[in-house]
Amino acid sequence: MAALIPYWRLSGFYFFYFALLGSAAPFLGLYFDHLGFTAERIGELVAIPMLMRCLAPNLWGWLGDVTGRRLTIVRIGAVCTLISFSLIFYSKSYAWLALVMALHAFFWHAVLPQFEVITLAHLHEQASRYSQVRLWGSIGFIAAVVGLGALFEHLSLDIYPVAVLTVMVGIVISSVWVPNAVPAERSEPEGQGGFFRQLCRPGVLAFFVCVGLMQVSHGPYYTFFTIHLETLGYGRGTIGLLWALGVVAEILIFLVMASLLARFSLRQVLVASFLLAALRWFLLGTLADHFGVLLIAQLMHAATFGSFHAAAIHFVQRSFGHRQQGQGQALYATLAGVGGALGALYSGYSWASLGPLWTFAIASLASLAAAVIIAIPSKNSA
Template sequence: MTPSIPYWRLSGFYFFYFALLGSTAPFLGLYFAHLGFGAERIGELVAIPMLMRCVAPNLWGWLGDTTGRRLAIVRAGAACTLISFGLVFYSKSYAWLALVMALHAFFWHAVLPQFEVITLAHLRDQASRYSQIRLWGSIGFIVAVIGLGALFDRLSLDVYPMAVMLVMLGIVFSSIWVPNATPAERPELEGQGGFLRQLCRPGVLAFFVCVGLMQVSHGPYYTFFSIHLESLGYGRGTIGLLWALGVVAEILTFLVMAALLSRFSLRQVLVASFLLAALRWLLLGSLADHLGVLLIAQLMHAATFGSFHAAAIHFVQRSFGPRQQGQGQALYATLAGVGGALGALYSGYSWAGLGPIWTFAIASLAALAAAVIIAIPEREKQV
């Protein structure tokens, strides 16, 4: 990193932000199960934060592009996330928890799209080094899943809300430490037009449809993977380690992502990511009781999140002008939220009615559909 890039300050924010994801993705469903909710209610509660990504990122993205005060939005969003999640201590009823999930997610999902713009603004012509900063988010995720997995093996899940709030406090402090930056002005491409015109190009629309499908396919994984493993006899500490293994593979992918993108097109990287996701969900649904297969499936997280996310961030940056960067990143987050919410909802009902095998099989079909869409030859010049 060159001295002009605040590497550790940016990395520190990603560390705590994704430590929060590591605190929720593996354990939120377990916590709701601990409170006595059934699969359908768990699926609905997990879907609510994802549904908020349909609204919050676009609202905050528009505000960030209009005012240019992205860092202020990040800091306010981090503080309000902490405060609103604290309401969980008031009641554990379904209706109250649904409110808490919606309220804290409204502010949480304001944060990352704006911070992505700030990070890329700091990097400027070194955007290929984004993965070297983003990998610290993966490290934060690993620290959270391993640490909390060990903690919950020793203590009751009753301490879960307090543990999550400590991570949120880390996000608040790290956001204060980050210096501001604005995207460099660059000439608008001929015929580029405004945000909607850029969005309506065929390759861009195809990409965002695939983003939604990819997140639909992750529904069973983020909602029921830990519950699935616990039902197969794995301990919570082991479950945390298995989540961490996937993120280790993700980190290794981030380290080599610049080299991969210099050798392969974004379309090729995305197709490979979707196809490996389709295979991974089949393995998790049918053969998760075999530890060797489970380890291989977790290593595939390198593709289903690592290479997919890095390629997607580059695609969004390339597809939108400097005045639409916030809205582009927000739309990416929104489509991910729509897909994630639909994935959580369908998996809740499917899990109760059809069981793990068919639930993960549906996820595999969604990822396969994304691969087909993005692989259409006519899209090659746009993706």
């Protein structure tokens, strides 16, 4: 059965999709700073694409479940993302950039939840191999942050939109290359009910609350980490390598996730991820000027994203029936978007008024809250 899995086609899509994230997460806030916007406006502009994750994944997820045309949705989303982001060349005013951020994100966030369902459908009973496919997304992220970091050492940030559009072209091409797959029918427990009944089980609700909190805690990192390090005197090439180091750690954890999930429960993996996230944000807020500490904090990305995301994908797959998979993955993306948007917004205002230390301290508290919630035993939890 392993030979039937289109490994490289699936991996290629993840490579370009997360290369786009690697183009945005470290450099989008820096680009807006280059354009002269204040910390508050930067936080708002970065929050807009995350806010679109509150709407887009659920709409497209419902459409995917109803029509079953998930790959069509992925391809349309990829093309419309490219077209809408190209509008950035028309104007650099705050209002226009806000529109571009909202419009391209509406289509971009339609893509991944549906593609996750397609990937798991290709894997069939080999869902534990998901991490082996997904790690190529991490490699794409590394390629983007290292490449662009080196590029911006020598060239102006004015070329940033061109670099982003180049990656988007790769997403479109790879989406055409991927073959379709439909989730297999599987027996579902008696009385499992529809999507909302499955969602309202105590363990499932607690999980989604923790997803939101985890993404809130990432707000300062994805919005101001690069700016923070530049203020501390690090060069852009070094900053790109530091972003890449975090994703290398993420790749390594993906390679062993199948073994970890066989040995530990999903709840144990999630608790460990949240606790390490709390420690990481504390270190970034207090000791980022010490390069050795910064290296350790970046290696913790293995937990704050890698193990957390892999465990979360498995949790969603186990918690929803095959007819609700698209909506389940979309809700995961949505809660991540809500949390990420709130994180970007609070960090924008906190950064300007309280500074990096307290901004990262708030992030640490959000991660600790998630650890406490998910650690509490609940009926039907994984």
